[in-house]
Amino acid sequence: MGADRVLYNGIIYTLNAEQPRVSALAVRDGRIIYAGDDATARGMRSSGGEAVDLRGYCAIPGLADAHLHFSSFAQSLMSVNAEMPTPDEALVNVAEFAARTPAGEWVVGRGWNHNVWGGEFPTAAQLDRVAPAHPVCLSAKSGHAVWVNSLALRMAGITAETADPAGGEIVRDASGQPTGLLLEEAMNLVYRIIPEQTVADVATAMADQAIPMAHRAGLTMVHDMDGALSFGAEQMLQEQGRLTLRVLKSISLEVLDEALAVGLRTGYGNDLLRIGQVKMFADGALGPRTSWMLEGFETAPEYTGIPTTDIDVLREAAEKANRAGLGCAIHAIGDRACREILDIYEGLRSRYPRMRNRIEHLQILHPDDFARVGRLGVIGSMQPIHATSDMFISDRHLGARAAGAYVFKTLLDQGAVLAFGSDCPVEVIDPLVGIHAAVTRRRGDGMPGVEGWYPDQRLTVEQAVRGFTLGAAYAAGMEDRLGSLQVGKLADVTILGQDIFAIDPMDIPHAGVMGTMVGGRFVWRDAGL
Incomplete structure (x- = not known):
């Protein structure tokens, strides 16, 4: 049986010490059956197989991300973007999101970074000004703190008398009142009341x-x-x-x-x-x-x-x-x-x-x-x-x-x-x-x-x-x-533009991705490939 897909005319880095660089790959049933020169690989293509000219592009083993939070990422694409240069710009995004959300429903988002904002932590009062009718919960860029408004604090039952949970902290002002910042395990005090x-x-x-x-x-x-x-x-x-x-x-x-x-x-x-x-x-x-x-x-x-x-x-x-x-x-x-x-x-x-x-x-x-x-x-x-x-x-x-x-x-x-x-x-x-x-x-x-x-x-x-x-x-x-x-x-296989x-x-960072293959099948392919 021949190959159902052949990649040729590429600069292919294999990360195989015995054959570190080739110009072509032949694939059948999702697996590599040949790595080597163009002529041999093209000669292996079956009658119905596809030959893909890599046009001199660089190809490497498929890239993997060994640590991410995929549902959080997916959900972040449908929530407030708080990763802005200033707190005022983040608050504009909160206000716009709240304006198209029915009163009483949660406004959630993520990405704020107090270090970028000068080192001072944000407060509930800031959120209260732009979204007083919505409970708001914004996760920090680090994922280890949340910024909430006063309505969210009330709904969670967080007051000056609320004890810090084990492994967490309710940040408080000089008078002992919660500021709207929750660290580590204290985040769950609010997370647990947000509808999943x-x-x-x-x-x-x-x-x-x-x-x-x-x-x-x-x-x-x-x-x-x-x-x-x-x-x-x-x-x-x-x-x-x-x-x-x-x-x-x-x-x-x-x-x-x-x-x-x-x-x-x-x-x-x-x-x-x-x-x-x-x-x-x-x-x-x-x-x-x-x-x-x-x-x-x-x-x-x-x-x-x-x-x-x-x-x-x-x-x-x-x-x-x-x-x-x-x-x-x-x-x-x-x-x-x-x-x-x-x-x-x-x-x-x-x-x-x-x-x-x-x-x-x-x-x-x-x-x-x-x-x-x-x-x-x-x-x-x-x-x-x-x-x-x-x-x-x-x-x-x-x-x-x-x-x-x-x-x-x-x-x-x-x-x-x-x-x-x-x-x-x-x-x-x-x-x-x-x-x-x-x-x-x-x-x-x-x-x-x-x-x-x-x-x-x-x-x-x-x-x-x-x-x-x-x-x-x-x-x-x-x-x-x-x-x-x-x-x-x-x-x-990941095919790069440079x-x-x-x-x-x-x-x-600007090399670009021309194509991504999983199991010998393109799951992303640029029009130029």
Whole structure:
């Protein structure tokens, strides 16, 4: 049997050490059956097969985003955009959204960043002025704080007498009154009263907007860290034949016992939708200073952040999960949080050596812990774009300790496997932006300068691409079929408008995506291809 699709006349980087670059691929039944020269590949095309002239474009293994929140992303496309340069501009968006929403219904959105706004947290009073008749809840860009108005506070029953929940904080003014800012677990005081969208609603948002956007960005797979609503929507889309994006779906700690009761294991499912690791939280985020630190912040020396889940709870849950065949993916940003999770994984390593446990974000490490990540076989699930987004915040809050933040090169040199993602919708769903950040340690406008932020941590283009391909495939337990372009593997391919291995690294975000293939089938194809 011949090939049902042939790609030829390309600059194809395979990430296969035995055959690093070819000009053509032949595909049959969704898998690569040949990688090599044009003439041989074209000669393999079946009578009804398609020959695709790549026109000299660059092709790489299908890009994967190893950490995002897919239902949150889909829903964010239908809510208030609060990611604006100033609070006044965000408030204009709130007012416009409220004007077309019936009084009494929720106005929700996300994206605000107080660090961009000068460092001062916003207040309920600001929202009260533009949406007094609607309860309003806006998630911070970090995902670790919400900004609500007075009506939302009243509906949630939050008053001066309300105690802070474990692992969270109700921010208060000098008189003890809630200001409208809720941190970490306190966010749930409001989240739990907001009517949830249905599985069908989220599935529609995914299929109509989120998945096409992912494909246009060159993505063939995502590791989804959202909860049951997201999983239900993805299953619905698969049943309907509308899930064209591979998904590794995490399990929330809150439903671990239910997952254990029905015998779920990491890897259960198929090549399109499969169970990943158990998602847990050790701390918050750097921006609102809720990351759990060994020592206080430079801007608040007496404050060491928030351990959002009791460490004994995490230790017991990780043991239960690994024992049952479920890997763990624990969010840890501060150096204390990262150390505590490494300690947990070290205790599990000898008993469950085959478990692929992850640390999500792994943002700030004490130098004593650099080598432990690779030595313990822990996967560093990191987001390069966070390094350039947070570099000035890191310098301000951490001082000299910022040298231990986002240490991609150090971790690779010490043998760690890195799986790269975006944390979308915290950041943009664009792996080329992530590759650029990893390679240059600079923002798109060139900041902080030609050498980049802590330039000793810059990666090569190949190392960065591996994080979004082979590293992500390894974290999913799918490196035997994804992550490189070689015979026998699934034909997931991202076709770029420019050769990112050859151009100025500052141009990588603008390389463009000409086509995205999942299982040998185009799910996005530019008119120029």
